[in-house]
Amino acid sequence: MDMLMPVLFALGAAFGNALATVLQRKAALGVPRSDKLRAGLMLDLLRRPVWLAGIITMITAAVCQAVALATGPLTVVQPLFVLELPLALxxxxxxxxxxxxxxxxxxxxxVVAGLAVALTAASPEGNLTHVPMDRWIPALVVCAGAIVALVLAALRRSEGRTRAACFGLATAVAYAVTAALMKASMHTLADGGLTAFLTAWQTYGFALFGAAALFLLENAMQAGPLVASQPAITLGDASVSLALGITVYSESVRTGWWLLPQLLGVALIVAGVLMLSRLPIARSLTGGDRSTGNAGVP
Structure with missing residues (x-):
């Protein structure tokens, strides 16, 4: 029962993000293509209720994620976000x-079956509420260094799968760090109130990494095909979040022979995400297909 609330809120956040993606795409498809400046495009979108509904849904999803992280382990909450892609489709x-x-x-x-098998076999435990700085510093240094290295690697490549994958992995690391810092901020809010939340460094840390993640995501989507960037983002976020949950928040997963079903679950997730990323309807959600009538799969 202790895991029910974070799981439900994480599922709500995944569904909200998926719905927001589709609503915003639907709004963008209804705006005539032109050479307008971006400000003009935003004005067009602001007049469309479906786009505003997408923004509200995205904010609601962020609140659900915050509640999930405040009440459950990072190793449970973040892996559930691999459901965003199948839900969006x-x-x-x-x-x-x-x-x-x-x-x-x-x-x-x-993807759904693999996630269920992996989480059941792993049975993550632990929900540390306060993390000492001697854990944060090496984790943030390593993650920030990884982001810089991946961005530099991407910039050395021309447009294509490698460039998209590098930007995608950088996005995944930024997302995972954002979630880890958000979790700390939510505990600060619960224990110390709004003043403590607004004065905690983790609050500004997750805002910074969150903004970086959105910037890197845009670059990943423009750098190459979805089949290269989306698996890197989806699987990388879950993997890095798992590592941060274990090393920073002292969460634990089952080992020994339990690793076999965990690996089976991961293999199913990887295969499912790769297959979904190749679908025309998946490309249509990220701007790869501008037509409204050919978003489906023949």
């Missing part, structure tokens, strides 16, 4: 009038 089949093939549904099922 399922929602898109309704709101964008797309169509998901049998292969697509099989891939979505593989």
């Amino acid at each position: 399922a929602i898109a089949t309704v709101l964008l009038r797309g169509r998901l093939s049998r292969t697509g549904w099989a891939a979505a099922f593989a």
Whole structure:
């Protein structure tokens, strides 16, 4: 029962992010293409209720994620966000009038089944509320260094899969650090109130890494195909969050023979995400397909 609340709120956040993605894409598809400045595009979008609904949904999802992180382990909450991609595709089949093939549904099922198997076998435990600085410093140095190295590697490459994958992995690390710092800030808010929250360095840390993640995400989407960037983002976020949960928050997962079903679950997730990223409807959600009528899968 202790895990029920964080799991439900994490699932709500994943669903909210997926719905927000589809709503914003639906709004963008309804705006005529032109050579307007970005400010003009924003004015067009602001007049569309569906785009505003997407923004509200995104904010709601962020609140759900904050509650999930405040009440549950990082190693439980963040891996659940691998469901965003299959959820977004399922929602898109309704709101964008797309169509998901049998292969697509099989891939979505593989992601869900793999996540269930991996989390059940891992059985994460622990929910440290206060982390000493001697844990934060090396974790932040390593993660920041990894982001810089990945960005430099991406910039050395021309547009294509390698560049997109590097930006995607950098985005994943930034997302994971954002979640880890957000978790600390939520505990500070619960224990010390709003004043303590606004004066905690972790609050500004997760805002900084969150902004960096959004910037890197835009670069990842523009650098190359979705099949290269999306798996890197989805799987990288879960992996780095797992590492941060164990090293920073002293969370634990089962080892020994339990590693076998965990690896099986991870293999199913990887296969499912790779298959989903190749679908035309997945590319349509990220701007790879500008037409409204060909968002589905033949």
